Amino acid sequence: MQDRTDIAVVGGGPAGLAAAEVLASAGRHVTIYDRMPSLGRKFLMAGRGGLNLTHSEPLPAFLARYHPEGSLSGAIGRFPPTALRAWCEGLGQPTFVGSSGRVFPDSFKASPLLRAWLTRLEGSGVTIRTRHRLTGLGDGDLHFDTADGPLTVRPRAALLALGGASWPRLGSDGAWVPLLEGLGVPVAPLRPTNAGFAVAWSPVFRERHAGTPLKRVALRAAGQTVRGEAVITRDGIEGGAVYALSRLLREAIAANGSARLVVDLRPDVDEAAIAARLSRSRAGDSFSARLRKAGGLAPVAVGLLRESVGSALPTDAAALARLVKATPLTVTGMMGLDRAISTAGGVALDALDGNGMLRARPGLFLAGEMLDWEAPTGGYLLQGAIAGGRASAEGMLAWLGTAAA
Numbered sequence: 001m002q003d004r005t006d007i008a009v010v011g012g013g014p015a016g017l018a019a020a021e022v023l024a025s026a027g028r029h030v031t032i033y034d035r036m037p038s039l040g041r042k043f044l045m046a047g048r049g050g051l052n053l054t055h056s057e058p059l060p061a062f063l064a065r066y067h068p069e070g071s072l073s074g075a076i077g078r079f080p081p082t083a084l085r086a087w088c089e090g091l092g093q094p095t096f097v098g099s100s101g102r103v104f105p106d107s108f109k110a111s112p113l114l115r116a117w118l119t120r121l122e123g124s125g126v127t128i129r130t131r132h133r134l135t136g137l138g139d140g141d142l143h144f145d146t147a148d149g150p151l152t153v154r155p156r157a158a159l160l161a162l163g164g165a166s167w168p169r170l171g172s173d174g175a176w177v178p179l180l181e182g183l184g185v186p187v188a189p190l191r192p193t194n195a196g197f198a199v200a201w202s203p204v205f206r207e208r209h210a211g212t213p214l215k216r217v218a219l220r221a222a223g224q225t226v227r228g229e230a231v232i233t234r235d236g237i238e239g240g241a242v243y244a245l246s247r248l249l250r251e252a253i254a255a256n257g258s259a260r261l262v263v264d265l266r267p268d269v270d271e272a273a274i275a276a277r278l279s280r281s282r283a284g285d286s287f288s289a290r291l292r293k294a295g296g297l298a299p300v301a302v303g304l305l306r307e308s309v310g311s312a313l314p315t316d317a318a319a320l321a322r323l324v325k326a327t328p329l330t331v332t333g334m335m336g337l338d339r340a341i342s343t344a345g346g347v348a349l350d351a352l353d354g355n356g357m358l359r360a361r362p363g364l365f366l367a368g369e370m371l372d373w374e375a376p377t378g379g380y381l382l383q384g385a386i387a388g389g390r391a392s393a394e395g396m397l398a399w400l401g402t403a404a405a
Contacts, residue, residue, distance in 0.1 A: 005031040005127070007396070008142055008155040010134050012039030013171070014382055015368025016161035017117060018389030019396075023159075024124040026397050032126060033144060033153070034171065035133040040114045041170040042163065046382065047110025053088065053095060054081040054103045054379040065380045067247060071349060071373040072384050075391035084383060091116040100228075102379050134162070137179050140363065157363045157396050161389055164343025164369040165190040172343070176370065184360055186348040188372045192340030193246045194381075196238030197261070197331035205303050210234040212300040217241065218267035220326075221259060222248040227267055232300060236331065237261070243341065244376040250334050250344070263327040265301045275321035287313065295324060304329075342381055346372040355395025356388075363399075367392035 009020045012034035020030045032039070046052070055062060059080055066072045085095045085103060093105045093113045105113055122128070132151065136143035142158055144151040165174030174190050181187055201210075214230045219241045228241035242249075245261070252259035266274060277294045291302045305313055308327045314320050337343065347366055351358060358364045367389040375384055 005029060005153060005155045007031070008033060008153055008158040009161065010034075010142065010158065011161035011163060011368070012036070012128070012130075013161060013163055013368065014040070014043055014385040015163075015389035015392075016159070017121065018386040019159050019161060019365075019367055019393035020121055020126050021117075021124070022390050022393035023396065024121065024126050028397075028400075030126045031129060031153075031155075032121075033129045033132040033134070033142075035131065036171045037130050039118065039128065039130070040110075042167055042172060043114055043382075044110045045167065045170055047108075047113075050104055050108045051110040051113065052102050052104060052377070052379045052382070054084050054383040056081065056097045056101045056103055062380070062383075065378075066373055066375045066384060068349070068373065071371075072375075072388060075387040076383065078394075079387040079390050081379075081383060084386060088113065091120065100378075134160075134176065134179070137183060137361075137364070157365065157400055159365040159367060159389075159392055159396060160370065161366070161368040161385075161392075162370050164346060165337050166192065166195075166340040166343050168338065172369070174337075174343075180347060183358075185351050185358060188345040188348060190337065190343050190345040191250065192334055192337045193250065193344040193374045194243040194342045194377050195246060195335040195340035196233055196242060197236045197246075197249055197259075197335070198333040199236040199329055199331055201232075201234075201236075202307060205232075205307050206234055209300045209303050213239070214263070214265075214300060214304070215298070216268065218264040219245060220262040220264070221245045222252060224248060225264075230263075232304075235335070237329070238335070240377055244378070246334070246376070247344065247374060249331055253331065253333060258330050258332045261329045261331050263304065263329060265297060265304070265324050265327055266295070269296070271321045271325045274324055275317045278320055279317035287315075291320075295320075297324070341377060342374065343369055344372075344374040346370045348372055353395075355399050356392030357395060357399060365392045365396050365399075 006029040007023050009016045009032045012032050020032050023030045063073050088095050095103050095105050132144040132146050135145050142153040162176045163172030177187050209232045212232050218227045226241045226244040230237050230239035230241050249259045288302055291297045353359055356365045368385045
């Protein structure tokens with residue numbers, strides 16, 4: 001079978017949907033092709049705990065969250081967090097800023113926003129084709145497997161927004177890598193990011209504390225400190241504060257076989273104050289009670305102190321306070337892609353021109369997580385995907401205008 005369309009967008013995640021919206025609003029006929037039975041599945045998963053759309057911090061600090069430095073500055077500069085919030089408002093989904101500075105829809109859910117977004121796209125004439133798996137890239141052709149058999153599509157231009165390789169059951173499985181490498185496109189290996197790390201817990205600590213949160217802590221690695229929360233798992237440690245350091249920890253493990261993660265269990269209290277409180281603890285209190293009452297530590301934090309030294313804790317108040325403020329952990333590996341929130345690696349940014357088009361294949365544009373950039377959780381991933389999708393669509397419109405001239 002053959003199909004002709006003006007513009008093909010392959011991938012129905014946030015980057016692909018954002019690109020389709022820009023293209024359709026410019027009067028282009030757009031068809032979205034996706035391998036899953038419905039669009040936006042990973043987007044819906046992101047909203048299970050409350051959809052963190054973006055962040056309210058000043059733009060210079062916001063842009064510094066992306067690696068490599070400057071990788072998405074142009075795209076986000078044209079569609080910054082304020083624009084994303086206004087866009088949500090236009091879809092009938094007002095937003096609010098949480099206490100952490102993160103931005104959420106008032107509904108705290110992804111499904112109302114996705115429904116409104118898809119309704120807008122369909123109203124603007126966008127055609128949606130699900131259960132279409134991309135299997136080949138010819139000379140201007142796209143080849144798909146469908147329920148009705150093989151399909152060849154020859155659009156005027158195409159945009160690929162196929163995601164990374166995390167959460168493969170939701171559609172992002174990295175199957176596009178050999179297709180692009182077959183065109184001579186440089187692709188950095190896909191690696192997990194925003195994932196947990198392995199720590200060799202003792203059996204006692206694992207059984208007592210797996211699944212327990214470490215609240216209001218600060219984590220430090222490779223000279224960078226992040227405040228937030230973490231969670232002890234059976235295999236190690238994960239959570240927002242860990243994810244923010246995932247690139248640094250991953251690189252240290254790759255270079256040295258392990259990495260040092262330092263936990264400040266009481267970032268709101270200085271070392272001298274903790275030492276003074278510990279030295280004034282009541283006579284008769286057990287050592288654990290002394291740490292809980294005078295040190296203000298939860299049982300999981302007391303257990304973590306014991307894990308970090310692997311032997312008896314110091315009894316001197318000053319030494320104990322130092323350990324509370326700098327509890328060392330050795331992380332020995334990172335959880336795999338199937339347990340990661342997002343993916344590092346992907347198509348090299350310098351393989352694209354200023355419009356987001358592959359230099360090796362005129363008319364083929366890329367956007368989203370399949371490109372070699374990464375960012376922590378906290379709203380940066382969705383902001384980057386949506387802004388990047390819009391920027392590549394604008395680049396496609398510019399290229400089509402030049403090609404038609």
